[in-house]
Amino acid sequence: MTTDEARRATAPNRAPVSGKVRTGRPRAHAAAVRPDSRVRPEHARRHNRALVLQALYRGEGMSRADIAREVGLTRVTISDLVADLISENLVIELGIRPDSRPGKPATLLDINRSGFSIVGLDLSHDAAFRGVVANLDGAVLVRGEVAVGNVSGQAALDAVCTLLDDLLARTTTPVIGIGIGTPGLVDLDGTVVSAPNLDWHDLPLQRVIAERYDLPVQVANDANMAAVGERSFGGARADMMLIRVGRGVGSGIVVGGQVVYGSGFAAGEIGHVIVGTDGGELCACGKEGCLETWLASPRIEARLAAAPDAEAREAVLREAGERLGISLGPVVGALNLGEVVLAGPQNVLGGALLEGTAETLRNRTMAELHGDLTLRMTTLGRDIVVLGAVVMVLTGQLGVS
Numbered sequence: 001m002t003t004d005e006a007r008r009a010t011a012p013n014r015a016p017v018s019g020k021v022r023t024g025r026p027r028a029h030a031a032a033v034r035p036d037s038r039v040r041p042e043h044a045r046r047h048n049r050a051l052v053l054q055a056l057y058r059g060e061g062m063s064r065a066d067i068a069r070e071v072g073l074t075r076v077t078i079s080d081l082v083a084d085l086i087s088e089n090l091v092i093e094l095g096i097r098p099d100s101r102p103g104k105p106a107t108l109l110d111i112n113r114s115g116f117s118i119v120g121l122d123l124s125h126d127a128a129f130r131g132v133v134a135n136l137d138g139a140v141l142v143r144g145e146v147a148v149g150n151v152s153g154q155a156a157l158d159a160v161c162t163l164l165d166d167l168l169a170r171t172t173t174p175v176i177g178i179g180i181g182t183p184g185l186v187d188l189d190g191t192v193v194s195a196p197n198l199d200w201h202d203l204p205l206q207r208v209i210a211e212r213y214d215l216p217v218q219v220a221n222d223a224n225m226a227a228v229g230e231r232s233f234g235g236a237r238a239d240m241m242l243i244r245v246g247r248g249v250g251s252g253i254v255v256g257g258q259v260v261y262g263s264g265f266a267a268g269e270i271g272h273v274i275v276g277t278d279g280g281e282l283c284a285c286g287k288e289g290c291l292e293t294w295l296a297s298p299r300i301e302a303r304l305a306a307a308p309d310a311e312a313r314e315a316v317l318r319e320a321g322e323r324l325g326i327s328l329g330p331v332v333g334a335l336n337l338g339e340v341v342l343a344g345p346q347n348v349l350g351g352a353l354l355e356g357t358a359e360t361l362r363n364r365t366m367a368e369l370h371g372d373l374t375l376r377m378t379t380l381g382r383d384i385v386v387l388g389a390v391v392m393v394l395t396g397q398l399g400v401s
């Protein structure tokens with residue numbers, strides 16, 4: 001999410017959705033969906049500043065003239081913005097461009113990639129909360145973890161603070177923010193609406209951590225964080241879905257480069273959608289044949305352990321892949337996604353399972369419309385959520401991704 005969207009999402013003058021809206025009166029509806037469109041000077045400046053930082057973040061050493069061309073603003077405006085950014089140490093001068101063009105040689109600029117730190121946490125693993133300190137490029141500088149076992153409620157919140165205390169004490173540059181990927185439903189203000197495994201309900205995690213550490217904080221669902229991480233650091237396309245497989249199954253959906261949250265912040269929660277009409281194993285939720293019963297790691301591991309030979313093991317993986325393909329077909333079709341990325345245990349997901357998913361998707365979607373669909377494993381490994389948390393902070397604080 002961009003800072004603009006974050007502002008719109010929380011804009012106090014946004015008209016509440018009320019019964020009136022549902023009467024279909026055009027003006028009431030327009031008022032409900034249109035954000036505040038007045039452009040204030042400080043907004044324009046903030047926007048232009050983000051454009052400059054984004055150009056530098058994705059560029060490789062640019063002059064002020066290069067930036068002006070790239071973002072479509074005047075040289076004077078760019079020089080003014082750059083002067084401010086240099087005074088804040090967010091932008092640095094690299095030196096003179098080594099070329100032989102006539103005229104005054106250009107000074108190359110870059111975003112100060114190693115001058116600041118971001119702390120990213122991943123609360124989605126059962127045994128431990130994991131965290132990193134990264135620089136603005138997403139290079140991991142420090143790692144930490146806190147064993148959690150069966151902690152929940154206040155004890156789980158205390159464990160988050162223990163991990164943050166440890167990581168923050170080991171930073172060597174100013175920290176621009178903290179990003180936290182947590183399981184469960186998370187609203188746009190970073191309140192954990194519901195995370196049953198941690199026994200968190202309506203916990204305003206983002207506000208609690210921000211007040212305790214006096215730093216900007218971004219809290220989001222772990223699968224959404226993973227999708228954001230894959231998009232920025234894994235080279236994923238702008239219309240993609242990131243499937244996380246572990247003890248459960250979840251996903252993050254990105255459309256037009258933006259995370260889709262859904263009306264109840266549960267977009268991407270595909271784990272308890274029943275796959276097919278032929279039943280299946282009993283799920284923890286009480287239904288039979290949910291995607292999790294086919295795809296969650298413990299279920300697959302149990303079937304693999306019971307399989308008598310290599311052929312039977314391959315059949316187990318292929319069938320799990322087919323069930324994933326069956327559940328993804330309508331999503332890929334409806335949203336015209338360009339890429340589906342799997343994250344989880346490589347030895348389970350990477351071979352016959354991935355092939356089974358790909359074949360099923362091919363058979364169940366229109367080649368003319370979805371022929372360029374890519375299905376692959378993530379390249380970010382276990383860091384996918386913490387890197388997503390880093391991106392969330394980069395976007396929230398600097399407007400870059």
Ligand SMILES: [Zn+2]
Pocket residue numbers: 271272273283284285286287290292
């Ligand atoms: Zn279920």
